[in-house]
Amino acid sequence: MSEHKDFLRTIVEKDLKAGKYKNIITRFPPEPNGFPHIGHAKSIAINFGIARDYNGHCNLRMDDTNPTTEDTRYVEALKDAVTWLGFKWDGDVRYTSDYFDKLYEYAIELVKMGKAYVDSLDEETMREYRGSVTEAGRRSEYANRSVEENLDLLERMKNGEFEDGAHVLRAKIDMGAANMKMRDPLLYRIRHAHHYRAGDKWAIYPMYDFGHCLSDYIEGITHSICTLEFENNRDIYDWVLETLGLQPPRPYQHEFARLGINYTVMSKRKLLELVNEKRVNGWDDPRMPTIAGLRRRGYTPESILNFCDQIGIAKANSTVDVSQLEFCIRDDLNTKVPRVMSVLDPLKVTIANYEGSEELDASYYPDDIPKEGSRKIPFSKEIYIERDDFDENPPKGYFRLTPEQSVRLKHAYIITCKEVKKDESGNITEIIAEYHPNSKSGQDTSGIKVKSAIQWVDAASAKQVEVRLYERLYACENPQNMEDLNPNSLKIIKNALIEPAVVTEKPDVRFQFERHGYFYADSIDYTDAKPVFNKIVGLKESWGKKNSIEKCSTRIERVEDKKVQIDGKTEAMSETEQSLLNRYTNEFGLNSMLADILARDEKLSSFYEYTLLLHNSPVTIANIVANEVARELKEKQSSELKFTPSQIAELVKMIDDGTISNKIAKSVFEEMATSGEDPMLIVQAKGLIQISDTSVIEPIIDEVIAKNQDNVAKFKAGNTNLLGFFVGQVLKMTSGKANPSVVNELVAQKLNK
Template sequence: MKINKNKKINTNFIYKIIEKDILKNNSLNIKTRFPPEPNGHLHIGHAKSIFINFNISKKYLGKCNLRFDDTNPSKEKIKYINSIKKDIKWLGLKWNENIKYASNYFKIFYKYAMILIKKGLAYVDNLTKNQIRKYRGSLIKEGKNSPFRNRKIEKNINLFKKMKNGYFKDGSICLRAKINMKSKIIIMRDPVLYRVIKIKKHHQTKNKWCIYPTYDFSHCISDYIEKITHSICTTEFTNNKILYNWILKNIGTKNRPKQYEFSRLNIENNIISKRKIKKLIKKKIVKNWSDPRLLTISGLRKRGYTPISIMNFCNYIGVTRKENFIQMSYLEHFIKEDLKNKVKRAMAVLNPIKIIIYNLPKNYKKIIKIPNHPKIKKFGTQKIVLRKEIYIEKEDFEETSKNKKKLFINGKVKLRYSYFIKAKKIKKNKLNKIEKIYCKCYKNIINKKNKKKKKISIIHWVSIKDSIKTKFKIYKNLFKTKYPEKKKNMIQYIDKKSKKVKIGFSQKDILSKILKNYIQFERIGYFMLNNLKKNKNITFTCITKFKK
């Protein structure tokens, strides 16, 4: 068995398992799959699963199938299928051959369900969903048998055929495996295998079926049909593995797939659950699945994250069985790493306050030539203009400050690429808010290193006359709490200031600095240019800000 050694992928316990399997069987053809349910958009947790499954196939020169586990048409939509395909392609990955659907195997699932019935290992149950839950018991209370559990095989066969032919209403009847209602593992207490779901049409099979297999029943059989060698999933499915193996064993399969689990991805101050994201959309807390505050792939793409940054992040965090929470700063680190040598730099002011350099002449104009990137010569140079009136950030000034990084009355800072200035006086409006700051500049030390031991801060700026009004969309984590997934009422922890729109100023020629829609605004962060619209301000979305 050959290994693709060109891919620098972090090793983990799954690779070690696979390599042991290869040593036992050198002719083993590794095959994985990514099996999303088309009931929502992909998120960063799916990206981790995609990374694992697709890179296993690359490393061991195998194949990775994309299979939609479309067994619950009441929650599935074709738009989700399209968005999933788009996201995987955008991440730069290719699946093996044609896309697979669990619905392609509905006839086979039905045949195997009949095999279990004929073996006396499945029965048709008339208990309602709530009754089944009640009979199932709990972790501290044993389950009890359904009154319909001991129906004769012939009766179960006839009822199951009637289910298929549409004789029963939704929720009135189901097919269950006959395992052990006293099992310590709740999922083994006669799990449901088939249920009635009458809808107008399934997005793939149209009106052919009115009964649908559960995920647990269809998933393992789909893996077997597609000859998957290693079925990789998150630890929440650890107990499901027992059912996975029970089903495959009792329908008479050989050379069965092996299931292995890794810890799901959790990121602080964020949620990943599709069910909870749907709740946020329903309550109009976020607009849709592509809201830049969500960690969906479409949301990250809209925020400005690149495929490389997401894949590098997934590689870095590794694969373990231990549950943990990752800081959002790790994901931010990888977008910064990806963009730092790929984009030009410029200056912009998001919260402008006016500076008047009173010791410069009225029509003063100083053209300063600076690099578009301090380390990338091929990006060339640009010209910025210093005039008597400029904008700086409000947060870079405090009237009286002990913070030496700020400008304050009789305090001195250096304008980036230009002069040192000292604040002398301020002008306030009727609301006692600062309107203007009058500063004195020191020309004799332009572009020279300060010889004094005391460090003087450098701040960014734009000339008022040589700037253009610009809109900036700023996003923060959606939740104030680190662990919103653990909260009963996550809504009360929403940060209402997680989205801000600021009107500031950028260099007048800013569009000439954009490379592939990206730019770094010095001292602020990385930004992505939004689609330009007629008679609208130039708009940038903040991908990630620098810490000051």
């Protein structure tokens, strides 16, 4: 365990010290309605990791209370993910459906106590009666039913006498509660659906808030760890257990920030949409953020667990850069996998003065990797090199083969270009070269100085393979829908060539294809007759922000033309919209995309301008309104929003004066959207005020640097991408509260000393 324990482990240790529990029992309780993704990996690591660290155990429980979305294949995918990550659950897999009879008994008990009733309001009226943040709700007239009538109706609901939606069972708590989750929450709803385990026995199924806490109690769970969106549900969790008077020890719920990664969606609904619309090749498509997808792409369990450890366990939601995940797999594979030569875009080279053939000795690993292993590489008169390793008119700084510049063939000889052959269209088809017999690698006496070595394969013995080059599935940093998909996320090369030992000797399943990146033998499609390799990740970060800007901008063409591409159709702007757009771009300095989004939507533009009257920060407000507020308005009317323009203005003020960061502002907004609470109160209650004091930040940076001397050495040796690693570690130790710009500047200064 780390010397600096996260807040969850601090809670566990406090409970153990106080004698609250004899043994620590956690659980991983996914709903089997989709394949688990990288966010689930974080939850798996936390729940199983805490149980392991304190000599307890962790249960794997399927929260199977919605028969309309669940499937046994999802159950198997969840079991497979936990096992592959290296964890073992206690006993058999558990299911909430195992406890349906017991849960129903608890429901009857609540009804008999007068703490639950059958409500027959329709859904719209029920929503209306719920009230708002500023207005108390109104209890249903059906809450006055007698215990006998409620018991009779509940039994008939269970037996399937009523249609879906005709009745629900609700807890009787407080329709004026500040926490709107406590306004007589639903406990059971009618679902006439076949359950994959329980069959057709039940026509009613428990809601999450009822089934979850009681399942935890039945299993003897001590620490019910869940993500932050369930924070307000904790009151219901406690109410159910306390009202039923269940004997201790009982479980308590604790929340941590869910994992968010840029260029990625982790909504099961959106992932299922990708699968159903065949935008990807199933749940295990290597571009998907699912554990099955990452596994098929070639990620290792160690790299994913290391990523989860690096990002830490925080109390505030934030977004992690996907490059940190990519760094973890590079870092893991760097010391593990053999290096081999491949040619993805072959250009034939005939060595005119070479006759016969030979085998060259070559190590699989560079000198700085303490691993043994080598192979024989066939060499003969005809070879293939990468097409871009030759240039007739090279730019300045080009060190590979040219008509005037010799180059070394890695592990082999130096060659010199003598002739360039072309087809009728002027395309280069072949290079005629000569080799220097006394320039053999390890025995070079030629005295010829070359500036680089290039990879190659022998024409006669090379193996043809299919290579799948994967890039990020989304081109936008904050993807919202299908329009944000990256059209270049997959490129398939059918005729790539690779040195024969990779296929014939199979020294590993993962390789570094030199200069191209790390690759994995596809676990499903690979055969000896047709080898298939997936690109796991490049050798270094190569994804520029330009990619996302250009892709996102394709949704909205030039606004100067007064026409915009939306969903493939060109729509003209009205005079009012054009006037607003001109004002937003010329007076407020918004970029064309933001200006267009606001100008075209009357509700958004109205909200935006009202907020501007309260605080003059046009760009920051525009970003929040066009993204966060717009997302809320997709599903709600303006009158249904939990927050007001004045609260958004207050949120932006805190961003502008440095009280909170933009990342923290996003998590504050999520809370505002749910609870309607003022942003300053949220920030104060959760301790989210940004730390900019260098005297506080510097000692933390010094500690991170002292503990990561290996990475310091790599940074000083030229791996400047590690700057992000150090910044991430500092932000992790401050739970995301440190000012990122201050941290960046200080870390850079200290590493460059």
